[in-house]
């Protein structure tokens with residue numbers, strides 16, 4: 001077994017092998033990054049189809065080019081054979097942390113991964129959790145599961161939490177340029193984890209505990225959820241007052257200090273912002289505490305798709321059409337621009353609500369050719385082509401995602417009625433309704 005000095009040396013010499021569990025939006029780019037700086041990386045996943053693709057050097061995520069995987073093929077070993085966990089020096093967990101049907105943390109992925117690791121855990125290994133979660137997960141729950149191996153955290157193996165801060169599709173900030181927060185279960189755990197991460201990022205930010213690192217990540221995401229809710233609520237008010245929220249934000253933004261712009265939209269989406277704050281809400285109950293800001297933000301943000309549908313109904317009504325039987329094209333299925341991620345996308349809710357009211361709905365998304373059956377939705381739709389002819393054939397167009405490929409001039413020229421939730425169409429025109 002290696003003590004923490006030996007493990008650090010192994011990491012410094014890049015002789016340490018890294019195992020990353022969960023080859024998703026977080027784990028895959030992380031594996032590529034470790035591979036590119038010279039570490040041997042095993043990429044573990046239970047989804048055989050992903051492993052097969054990765055073995056063939058193919059990416060299954062739009063914003064991650066296959067060339068990146070091919071470039072590190074000498075160092076990158078995708079596998080679903082978890083016994084290989086015993087061959088690595090550092091294990092990083094990047095599995096999902098969603099909410100269950102009761103809006104509570106679904107920890108099954110993290111905990112079952114912990115059970116698997118416990119089966120293969122060896123003295124001297126480092127285990128790091130990256131999945132977003134409530135404070136206490138690492139040093140209470142995960143530690144207890146890993147210690148079923150008979151090994152002790154901080155003595156026999158090293159344990160840390162380091163939250164992922166990936167912003168999918170953001171070309172300005174890749175892993176190397178985003179400071180990495182690291183919290184260790186003990187000072188030695190912190191030392192080895194920091195040594196590992198300092199190889200892939202320009203800056204590692206060390207904190208005093210795993211709980212601080214977990215809480216910091218939830219603060220970051222709650223900050224976004226609450227501020228987005230604030231502008232979403234103001235959007236409703238300013239709409240009644242006849243004031244354009246987008247112009248208001250652009251104006252407020254000119255203040256050089258004390259203001260950061262957040263933008264309204266059709267509702268929250270993605271794996272993080274709509275989900276993570278509720279991990280804290282759940283944990284807070286253990287302390288007889290109610291996270292009122294989080295609940296309020298959740299209430300406002302989840303109301304947005306309903307608002308968009310109401311505005312669509314109103315807009316159709318104003319031109320003498322009923323929503324029942326109206327042909328509506330929803331532009332964008334992804335939860336944000338230029339990504340192919342459908343998770344928690346407000347588009348799904350908006351399409352469902354429009355269909356419930358009797359509208360005939362199609363969608364276009366160049367990155368999502370079909371909407372497969374999902375946990376909460378069974379829409380089974382295919383993206384229609386976005387031609388001038390097609391645009392003309394719908395009673396209304398609802399812009400949900402402002403993908404860069406969408407040309408506002410072509411849309412404005414050809415669509416009959418536009419409900420714009422993203423301010424894609426800047427031109428003032430009576431057929432454009434901001435929602």
Ligand SMILES: NC(=O)c1ccc[n+]([C@@H]2O[C@H](COP(=O)([O-])OP(=O)(O)OC[C@H]3O[C@@H](n4cnc5c(N)ncnc54)[C@H](O)[C@@H]3O)[C@@H](O)[C@H]2O)c1
Pocket residue numbers: 021022023024025026027044045046047050094095096097109112113130131132133164165166167168271272
């Ligand atoms: N996507 C983001 O932008 C982002 C940003 C910051 C943090 N996070 C957090 O990172 C974590 C992972 O998110 P993601 O977006 O990468 O999820 P993802 O769904 O894209 O990827 C998770 C992967 O884990 C695999 N998996 C599930 N259970 C497994 C198991 N028991 N063993 C091995 N593999 C398993 C799945 O097949 C999938 O490929 C979550 O906690 C999320 O909140 C995500």
